[in-house]
Amino acid sequence: MTNVFDRFFTFLKNKRVRFPVWAFVSLSFIYFELLLYVLIGVSYSSLAWLYLMLTGAAFGTLLGALIELVKRRLPRKVIGVFVFAIAPLLFCVEYFVFKSFMTCMNLPSILSGGGDVATGFTSVTFNLILKGFWVILLYYLPLVIWCVFFNFLTGRKDSRIPLIRIGAALLLQVLCIGIINFNPKDSEKLYEQYNFDTAVHTFGLTNAFGLDFLNSVGGIGGSDITDFEIMDSNKYESDDTSLETDTDTEAEDVPIPVVYGKNEMGIDFASLAENEKKSDVAKLHSYIASLSPSSQNEYTGIFEGKNLILITAEAFSAEVIDPIRTPTLYRLATKGINFKEYYQPAWGGSTSTGEYSILMGLVPTNGVKSIKDTIGNNLYFTMGNQLTREGYYSVAYHNNSYTYYDRNKTHTNFGYSEFIGMGNGMEAGVGKRWPASDDEMMRYTFDLYADKQPFSVYYMTVSGHCLYNWTGNSMSARNRNQLADMNASETIKAYHAANLELEKGLSYIVSELEARGMADDTVIVISTDHYPYGLEHSETWGTDKDYLSELYGYTPSNIFERDHSALIIWSGSLEDREEPIVVETPTYSLDILPTLSNLFGFEYDSRLLVGRDVFSEDIPLAIWANYSWVSDKGCYNSNTGVFTPRADVEVDSSYVDRVKAIVKNKMNFSKSVVALDYYNVLFGNG
Numbered sequence: 001m002t003n004v005f006d007r008f009f010t011f012l013k014n015k016r017v018r019f020p021v022w023a024f025v026s027l028s029f030i031y032f033e034l035l036l037y038v039l040i041g042v043s044y045s046s047l048a049w050l051y052l053m054l055t056g057a058a059f060g061t062l063l064g065a066l067i068e069l070v071k072r073r074l075p076r077k078v079i080g081v082f083v084f085a086i087a088p089l090l091f092c093v094e095y096f097v098f099k100s101f102m103t104c105m106n107l108p109s110i111l112s113g114g115g116d117v118a119t120g121f122t123s124v125t126f127n128l129i130l131k132g133f134w135v136i137l138l139y140y141l142p143l144v145i146w147c148v149f150f151n152f153l154t155g156r157k158d159s160r161i162p163l164i165r166i167g168a169a170l171l172l173q174v175l176c177i178g179i180i181n182f183n184p185k186d187s188e189k190l191y192e193q194y195n196f197d198t199a200v201h202t203f204g205l206t207n208a209f210g211l212d213f214l215n216s217v218g219g220i221g222g223s224d225i226t227d228f229e230i231m232d233s234n235k236y237e238s239d240d241t242s243l244e245t246d247t248d249t250e251a252e253d254v255p256i257p258v259v260y261g262k263n264e265m266g267i268d269f270a271s272l273a274e275n276e277k278k279s280d281v282a283k284l285h286s287y288i289a290s291l292s293p294s295s296q297n298e299y300t301g302i303f304e305g306k307n308l309i310l311i312t313a314e315a316f317s318a319e320v321i322d323p324i325r326t327p328t329l330y331r332l333a334t335k336g337i338n339f340k341e342y343y344q345p346a347w348g349g350s351t352s353t354g355e356y357s358i359l360m361g362l363v364p365t366n367g368v369k370s371i372k373d374t375i376g377n378n379l380y381f382t383m384g385n386q387l388t389r390e391g392y393y394s395v396a397y398h399n400n401s402y403t404y405y406d407r408n409k410t411h412t413n414f415g416y417s418e419f420i421g422m423g424n425g426m427e428a429g430v431g432k433r434w435p436a437s438d439d440e441m442m443r444y445t446f447d448l449y450a451d452k453q454p455f456s457v458y459y460m461t462v463s464g465h466c467l468y469n470w471t472g473n474s475m476s477a478r479n480r481n482q483l484a485d486m487n488a489s490e491t492i493k494a495y496h497a498a499n500l501e502l503e504k505g506l507s508y509i510v511s512e513l514e515a516r517g518m519a520d521d522t523v524i525v526i527s528t529d530h531y532p533y534g535l536e537h538s539e540t541w542g543t544d545k546d547y548l549s550e551l552y553g554y555t556p557s558n559i560f561e562r563d564h565s566a567l568i569i570w571s572g573s574l575e576d577r578e579e580p581i582v583v584e585t586p587t588y589s590l591d592i593l594p595t596l597s598n599l600f601g602f603e604y605d606s607r608l609l610v611g612r613d614v615f616s617e618d619i620p621l622a623i624w625a626n627y628s629w630v631s632d633k634g635c636y637n638s639n640t641g642v643f644t645p646r647a648d649v650e651v652d653s654s655y656v657d658r659v660k661a662i663v664k665n666k667m668n669f670s671k672s673v674v675a676l677d678y679y680n681v682l683f684g685n686g
Helices: 002-014 019-039 048-068 075-102 107-119 123-133 134-141 141-148 159-182 184-190 196-203 207-216 267-275 279-289 325-335 351-360 383-389 404-410 438-449 472-479 490-515 549-551 572-576 590-599 657-674 678-683
Strands: 305-315 336-341 391-400 417-422 455-460 524-527 569-570 581-583 621-623 629-631 634-637 643-645
Touching: 002 048, 002 267, 019 141, 019 196, 019 207, 048 075, 048 159, 048 196, 048 678, 075 123, 075 134, 075 141, 123 134, 134 141, 134 305, 134 383, 134 590, 159 629, 184 643, 196 207, 196 267, 196 417, 207 629, 279 657, 279 678, 305 351, 305 634, 325 490, 325 524, 325 569, 336 417, 336 438, 336 569, 351 524, 351 590, 383 572, 391 438, 417 455, 438 490, 472 490, 490 524, 490 549, 524 590, 524 634, 549 569, 569 572, 569 590, 621 657, 629 657, 634 657, 657 678
Parallel strands: 305 455, 305 524, 336 581, 391 417, 391 455
Antiparallel strands: 524 569, 621 629, 629 634, 634 643
8 A cells, every 4th residue: 555655646746746725725615615515405595506615715715825925835734734624623513513403503602502512411422423423534634635745735936926816815705795795685694684504504604704703893784783774663554444433433332442551661762862972872772762662451460469480491392282191281371371373483503592582582693602691781671680679589490500501690690599500409309310300300499489479480491301212311211101102203202201391390380389379379481492403303312314393293394383382371360261361473482571571560661672562562573583584464584585474464565674674673682782781771780
């Protein structure tokens, strides 16, 4: 074999074979981009391949030309080794992230949550890398070629030539941006609807990293966090003549409408805007001033003074709810407030983003890092903080590591006097196994707060976490026999079995509340953090096919079908009603906070939250991190640029553009509140 290589290298030397450094680096980056394009298998643009090649060529040529400027061969080789070691690492990490969470994450998100995931799921991480080792080898092939064939790569002694190539690289990138701008759908993804995951699938990873950097330092296309289209983005411009008074009807036959107050706090935002010296804060004041607050309604204050148990249930889904297998969940879902169309968008493929949307009532615009960005901010409107100001005893619980995602720092800022998890107290009542038991957590903690009424309790559960099999999930194994008669695959049985721990814990809490005469005075709210992505085909989670379709009974064709879920808002007092309260309109996780604020009768300002009180006249609108949305009139998929109206619904030509502007405003508002610590500006540090 040695003789073969010696003859090959001798042949190359004799033939004086040489290849320019800039060309090799350029081709390598085109290769990196196209390889990821093939591996993740999803494209949001018919021109994606062209963007990948142009940007790969541009960035590779730029780096190659810079390397050529180094005259000495050894430093030039070392710099190349560094480039071909770091660049593939970034592409490989993004590949593994996508395979784990079915979404691409920006660097802040990866750096923010990567350590917790790697240490918390060591065996899963090791197994993923082992199975994906062939991908690593493919990405590091250019490094091997660089090291082995470096002597056959030539630079240019004339320093002007690399400078010309740098100019050519910039022109290639300008050409790429120019083509994007001539394609309206792709241009929107670049400027009006920027999202990192969408950018990777549309423009490639190199472009996405660049765009993410530009957005972090002030936005692209002249847009920044306080770039609002001033309009009343909470209401429709109604053309419904059915509300007009019939002049032929005698006055005494017309019912006198109830006049409700407004959910506002008496803050003069217009005046604040005029007197504010900081332009970004002034823009935000002006935007809020342009909105109309929602009206209170017949449900305002029906939970006033009641206890609250708020639960984010790991990977929970509507399909878990069953009158036979999960009678308590079924009771809470059907005898409380009935939500017919509820969504929990997969904001960034992580539990923390789902938690953020529920607790903050804002869009998590910075992926996994969003929740950590709130540390030190005034989070005035979280349920924990609002109830604490009312004198409630307030505590949060989790049956996994208490430092995971820095929850020990974030959750006390959400208004909970303590955050207790595994490592700072929860292990006293919960066994150390993976995943830990929701039932054990709820049984252990209930007596810690039950006699401290009124109380505000938050649970982040973990029993429903993937993997879903009899060996990798201790809760699935524990409840295996209860699913013996279920007609389903082992994976789906294991998923349902894991969720039975939540059912058992809730059964205990509800029975104790009733035994102690507290059920009518307690509200239980349950939402998931994200759809059960561990059921999708994934080497990471050991699923050999798409089991999500089996769970749903259909194959999700878009994010709306994928992210449908269930929201539970129940109180014993609601069971006394002759008819259940039903919400027919689209609802999503950001609506939980304003809805509860209204139901508990808080003084809050509806304009300062992104979601809506579902009983108000505000637009029924659920939005996704990639600027897709669902309303009562239809759904808009930003990846395709297509609006699909509901059956028998007609909208005028301006409707979609108007709602797209509303969505952009809400996204920018979410960014602004955190970036500017806006609630601190309004309410101080308290």
